[in-house]
Amino acid sequence: MSLLNDDQKMLQETAASLLAEEGSIAKQLRHWRDTDCYDGFGHALWKQFGELGLNGIAIPEADGGLGLGATEAALVLEEIGRNLTPSPFLTSAVVAARAIEGTAHGERWYPGILSGDAVLALAVDEGPHHAPEQTALAAKRQGNGFVLNGHKQFAVQAASADMIVTAARTGGAPGERDGITLFAVPKDAAQIENVHLADSSRAGRLTFDHVELDADAVIGAVDGGWAPLSRALDAGRAGAAAELVGVAAGASAMTLDYLKQRQQFGKAIGEFQALQHRAAHLYGEIEIARAAALKAAGALDSGDERAELWVAVAKAKAAEVANLAVREGVQMHGGIGMTDEHDIGLYMKREAVLGGLLGDRYYHRNRVAELSGY
């Protein structure tokens, strides 16, 4: 799919106006940061998302959702990125929603996601770098259930979550895809350190010290967690790519305004060709990153056999381009760009977190190489 249809264009407009008005940096990111909010996001906006039906984009129609796809999620996420809106949308309504699709946990949690009353999280990373195959968190059978021991980190919004989709190892060895099982870990089951990240978002460091779970906490099949996990991860990566495109576009728009307005040497600094060429290069890169993000979303939606490759391309490219956009943004703003008062630095911080989420650009370049057979 290369062009948006009318419904998608309408959704894009709805999301754009909602997020520009209600999701603005002043109303959301700065507000929750400056009031030292425990969650790092606002529940009222999350419920508003629910009322507008946005939370049902990735949830099947049979379960009360809209049954739409990664493309529609991407349109919303680009607007979230453009406004740096802290929101549970990506993790709860895209990643976790995909992980529990077609299971009893879907029936249990979809109503809460749809209304914006529930927040879900995903716990997969165990070290500072994304490596889902390396899952080591031990889940040993005990009686009718399991007992979990180990550690997770960079679990976005985990301390605010009602349920945490957690990847654990029930068989095989770290590095193997078989033997991973997904668990629905209830609130308060694990110890959670609510870590403050550079962009003022919150992520959990989780300690599982003999955490006992019932057998019905298993999502899908025991030892067969890789399939739902990679489905959820790829939906999340495609979504993060779209959000990164929004971050890049937002930073670039702010920078272009500044180039037209800031006067030095008696003229607008945007008149200098040294800056014009860098701005023009960045423009092209953002267009290309958006095309890659939409290609990945479209490939997921159509079940393209190369969807995994396109997702890796999109996440790698969007992270690269968003990184360029925020570096150029801060540099071209000069001294004011280094101040906390100006918003451009907030884009730089958000890019750092989102760029690393679910695999940074080095991880995804390597995936592209592996999927291409070298």
Add this chain to the structure above:
Amino acid sequence: MTDALDTFRSDTRAWLEANCPAEMRKPIRSEADYCWGGRNWTFQSDAQRTWLDVMAERGWTVPDWPKEYGGGGLSPAETKVLKEEMSRIGARPPLVSFGISMLGPALLKFGTEEQKTHYLGQIARGEIRWCQGYSEPGAGSDLAGLQTKAEVVSDPVGGDHWLVNGQKVWTSYADKADWIFCLTRTSSESKQGGISFLLFDMATPGVSTKPILLISGNSPFCETFFDDVKVPKAQIVGEVNKGWDVAKYLLGHEREMISGMGLGGGGSLGAATKPADPVLRADIAAFDVDALAFAAMSERFIAMWKAGEAHPASPSMMKYAGTELNKRRNELAMAAGGSDALEWDSERSKNGKAPRDWLRSKGNSIEGGTSEVQLNIVAKHILRLPGA
């Protein structure tokens, strides 16, 4: 609609199976395998001639042009199906020409009925090979500064005509071309508003060409000289002094074509080169990400362009990105090839294909408007930066 398209696909598949000679389904090995046509063309084989003839008869050398001008009259969807079916069997393009990719679209938009009827059919059948007279020694990036002069001369005996004097440079294949589409200065009162777009036969007395030897060791470009060349007055496209509009429109098509080079033979560079060095592998993986992302962009750009949703200056962005990418591909291919890629003329190296392609690629970001000019255009027309 879909049913009709399915029928078109199966009919096309059957027709191609029956009519595309086996030899024309072998991959293109070098530039010499392309059929450029023209009155002096020597067909490489009977198969090449047959393939051109049967395709031209169906109008499929230019499938999306109107039937009355030698085209196939196909819709965009049908054109896409034809391309897919040709690529399915590995069919070579029956004809490549600047007449198809550059002049034709400009004639369709700006030409008179007589011009369209006269030239388009000959282009579609591969009977005229064209070259492009744009750049001059003093007018490269500043193309509108061109000085090749055309003045009207009244001639009651031989008919009124233009008298053309001057010089062009970087004229692709001028030594092999039959005709030229040429930008000339018809007024010195306005820079862009004093240019006219003329068509004339390269065999006209006073036209001469001299190939330019490039760093690749090949000579695809020429210097072209005009010394009192008489051109019939009617051989102008568009109005007098309005040739810049035609030239710009045509450049848009040229940039679109050149930007496609970013796909540079297509496929993953890493898969083709299997780099053993982990540091090179990392660079190549980064390149492959960019190349695939650009492929997604090309697909989206074409769809947006056809739907009228693309910014008119976006071919400049595509040309810039595509050509820079192709240069990078060639740099990395040289690194992956090591000393094998340095051989200049052995049979083993296919007559030095790697280093010659690498050197040739350096021109991609110069011809058709340099990268720097494309960035200027994006800064001015898309970003609307002041003073650009």
